[in-house]
Amino acid sequence: MTPRPFIRETAVAAPLPGANVDTDQILPARFMQRERAAGFGGQLFHDQRFRPDGAPRPEFVLNRPEFADARILVAGPNFGCGSSRESAVYALADFGIRAVIAPGFGDIFHGNALKNGLIPVTLPERVVAELQAQLAAGPDRQVTVDLEALCVTLPGGAQHPFAIDAFWRECILKGVDEIELTRGFLAEIEAFEREYERAHPWVVVK
Amino acid sequence: MVSDTDRSGHGMRTLFDKIWDRHTIVARAHGPSLIYIDRDMVHEGSFHAFADLRGRGLPVRRPRQAFGMTDHYAPTAGRRIEDARSPGIAAVLRQFDDNLQRHGIRQFGLADPRQGIVHVVGPELGITQPGLTIVCSDSHTSTQGALGALAFGVGQSENAHVLATQALWQLRPRTLRITIHGRRGPMISAKDVMLAIVAQIGAGGAGGHAIEYAGPVVRAMTVEERLTICNMSIEAAARCGMVAPDDVTFEYLHGRPFAPEGALWERALADWRSLPGDADAVFDREVSVDASAIEPMVTWGTSPEDALPIGGRVPDPREQRDAARRAGMQAALDYMGLRPGEPLSGIAVDRVFIGSCTNSRIEDLRAAAAVLDGRKAVVPVAVVPGSTQVKRQAEAEGLDRVFREAGAQWLESGCSMCVAINGDLVAPGERCASTSNRNFPGRQGPGARTHLMSPAMAATAAVTGRLTDVRRLLAGP
Ligand code: SF4
Numbered sequence: 110m111t112p113r114p115f116i117r118e119t120a121v122a123a124p125l126p127g128a129n130v131d132t133d134q135i136l137p138a139r140f141m142q143r144e145r146a147a148g149f150g151g152q153l154f155h156d157q158r159f160r161p162d163g164a165p166r167p168e169f170v171l172n173r174p175e176f177a178d179a180r181i182l183v184a185g186p187n188f189g190c191g192s193s194r195e196s197a198v199y200a201l202a203d204f205g206i207r208a209v210i211a212p213g214f215g216d217i218f219h220g221n222a223l224k225n226g227l228i229p230v231t232l233p234e235r236v237v238a239e240l241q242a243q244l245a246a247g248p249d250r251q252v253t254v255d256l257e258a259l260c261v262t263l264p265g266g267a268q269h270p271f272a273i274d275a276f277w278r279e280c281i282l283k284g285v286d287e288i289e290l291t292r293g294f295l296a297e298i299e300a301f302e303r304e305y306e307r308a309h310p311w312v313v314v315k
Numbered sequence: 316m317v318s319d320t321d322r323s324g325h326g327m328r329t330l331f332d333k334i335w336d337r338h339t340i341v342a343r344a345h346g347p348s349l350i351y352i353d354r355d356m357v358h359e360g361s362f363h364a365f366a367d368l369r370g371r372g373l374p375v376r377r378p379r380q381a382f383g384m385t386d387h388y389a390p391t392a393g394r395r396i397e398d399a400r401s402p403g404i405a406a407v408l409r410q411f412d413d414n415l416q417r418h419g420i421r422q423f424g425l426a427d428p429r430q431g432i433v434h435v436v437g438p439e440l441g442i443t444q445p446g447l448t449i450v451c452s453d454s455h456t457s458t459q460g461a462l463g464a465l466a467f468g469v470g471q472s473e474n475a476h477v478l479a480t481q482a483l484w485q486l487r488p489r490t491l492r493i494t495i496h497g498r499r500g501p502m503i504s505a506k507d508v509m510l511a512i513v514a515q516i517g518a519g520g521a522g523g524h525a526i527e528y529a530g531p532v533v534r535a536m537t538v539e540e541r542l543t544i545c546n547m548s549i550e551a552a553a554r555c556g557m558v559a560p561d562d563v564t565f566e567y568l569h570g571r572p573f574a575p576e577g578a579l580w581e582r583a584l585a586d587w588r589s590l591p592g593d594a595d596a597v598f599d600r601e602v603s604v605d606a607s608a609i610e611p612m613v614t615w616g617t618s619p620e621d622a623l624p625i626g627g628r629v630p631d632p633r634e635q636r637d638a639a640r641r642a643g644m645q646a647a648l649d650y651m652g653l654r655p656g657e658p659l660s661g662i663a664v665d666r667v668f669i670g671s672c673t674n675s676r677i678e679d680l681r682a683a684a685a686v687l688d689g690r691k692a693v694v695p696v697a698v699v700p701g702s703t704q705v706k707r708q709a710e711a712e713g714l715d716r717v718f719r720e721a722g723a724q725w726l727e728s729g730c731s732m733c734v735a736i737n738g739d740l741v742a743p744g745e746r747c748a749s750t751s752n753r754n755f756p757g758r759q760g761p762g763a764r765t766h767l768m769s770p771a772m773a774a775t776a777a778v779t780g781r782l783t784d785v786r787r788l789l790a791g792p
Contacts, residue, residue, distance in 0.1 A: 127639065142736070161743070187518055190518060193469060194360070195470035198470070215552060216488075216522065217469065220469070224472035275346055276347050298351070311582060311583040312447065
């Protein structure tokens with residue numbers, strides 16, 4: 110998947126407190142059989158967003174009018190833990206979320222997000238908790254995530270730097286396709302295989 | 316290429332380091348390295364990766380290094396696609412077969428006697444071997460590290476990347492050694508040990524780390540027990556879990572269909588013996604666990620870290636000082652329908668699930684059958700073997716009879732009620748004693764309430780209808 114290029118985004122941010130929000134919450138497993146083209150935005154946080162009869166739950170953050178335009182999510186520690194399903198990232202991206210700010214992410218989710226141009230922004234737990242309180246109170250809820258400058262600007266103007274590995278930052282800023290990039294290393298891969306299989310012949314599958 | 320000996324400035328290496336170094340195609344001092352991937356195991360959910368390849372007009376570069384297993388959507392009532400519980404599920408199964416055929420990937424499909432859950436089948440067939448790099452678009456790929464492989468879960472973009480190139484850009488994780496010392500008490504299973512570890516270090520506790528499990532308790536474990544331990548590494552957010560290969564590993568592998576034979580076996584063995592970490596290799600982090608203190612464990616909440624000894628009580632959110640934690644705990648109790656202070660032992664369950672890649676191998680089924688033998692289940696019980704081979708083995712040992720006579724359903728192999736996408740659901744509000752690995756809200760179906768535990772404890776809950784200490788049941792009235 111070629112990541113959608115991202116340079117910076119200023120948008121309403123929505124707080125989603127709580128640790129260990131897993132990918133089963135983000136996209137319940139029963140929706141995984143959808144085709145990519147069908148989109149997953151309508152299924153994002155499905156069982157928290159909707160009642161069993163399909164009516165929206167008015168108390169869920171993304172259903173509240175003040176967060177109707179949210180493009181950034183501010184979540185708790187270990188966000189996106191659990192199942193490796195990339196459809197959790199598809200759901201966030203298709204819903205229109207461009208960045209998630211959290212004290213930490215599930216490893217596989219973090220990788221999946223980068224591949225799809227959804228920016229995982231790690232900030233200290235205290236900063237995230239304060240930001241969540243600030244967003245809940247309002248009225249200013251605009252946050253800027255600047256991937257070029259590696260900086261988040263909070264409502265009120267406070268700024269916090271963040272880190273993303275330079276390789277993936279470059280890929281996302283420029284919309285580089287990783288498979289294409291790696292195919293540029295095919296000669297190295299083939300040379301590796303020759304040497305590796307010579308030294309470890311039992312790894313060759315019968 | 317980086318050879319096994321020249322990782323600069325680092326003489327002593329861990330098991331992880333040795334496997335990583337041996338697979339490095341392009342090393343970068345900062346940022347990700349290009350890592351060679353020996354095996355990619357694909358399941359039905361891989362249709363996004365195949366669609367990605369199709370969109371690019373790319374073939375699978377080395378189809379023999381990919382293995383297709385039908386498990387997540389596998390019907391447990393029968394072995395035909397028509398046994399699927401919905402047309403949508405049948406379509407996913409068909410699409411999987413088509414994709415594998417089109418790309419020439421070896422498949423262990425529904426009707427194949429080698430079919431089963433990918434992380435059960437990989438080791439069982441000897442596809443999983445020490446020193447290999449293995450990926451699968453499933454987070455519990457960490458299971459396969461029990462044989463001394465570097466095995467980790469990937470998303471569909473990475474899955475497509477491996478199928479197209481046989482390589483992956485990866486950041487080197489930090490290393491964490493979890494040393495389990497002491498002595499396990501009677502009836503304390505690998506699942507109890509692992510639930511205790513996740514409770515100790517937390518659901519985010521191993522984030523960014525490759526875990527190596529070490530110490531006398533791990534050395535004394537069977538390969539199947541090690542698989543259970545490594546399986547739940549991801550529940551502590553680890554990139555992978557591994558156990559250094561030893562004679563137990565080699566004995567397990569010898570003669571399996573995909574294990575090397577003859578002279579190649581001897582060469583492999585010599586190499587595998589060199590894989591365990593150097594004696595004074597340094598880990599980035601160390602954690603020590605006392606197995607002697609571990610009791611039969613059950614979860615009470617909605618994260619695997621919410622595990623306590625069966626003799627404990629549902630915790631009280633009011634005792635949490637941190638407001639966010641208090642709110643999280645309250646939400647978990649509301650979802651689970653539990654009251655603070657309630658003893659865990661005695662919580663009534665509506666059904667029992669014995670299965671999943673955590674606990675569906677033959678030793679797990681034996682442990683459950685030992686409890687159910689001569690007893691009757693008072694709630695519905697589903698027993699879902701991890702593979703068709705495990706099922707046949709259990710039947711050869713007469714375990715199926717024990718389960719059936721106890722009133723349990725004896726089903727065909729697959730993921731089933733672990734993730735509930737084949738339609739085997741726990742109903743809303745129902746409480747399930749489960750040997751699987753995740754108690755997330757909705758994991759076993761919308762509104763389902765999951766308590767994780769070992770096979771013996773799940774079987775005990777089946778007999779009493781309540782969370783119960785297996786040692787009490789076996790001790791008699
Ligand atoms: S049994 Fe459960 S955890 Fe294991 S591979 Fe299947 S769905 Fe994943």
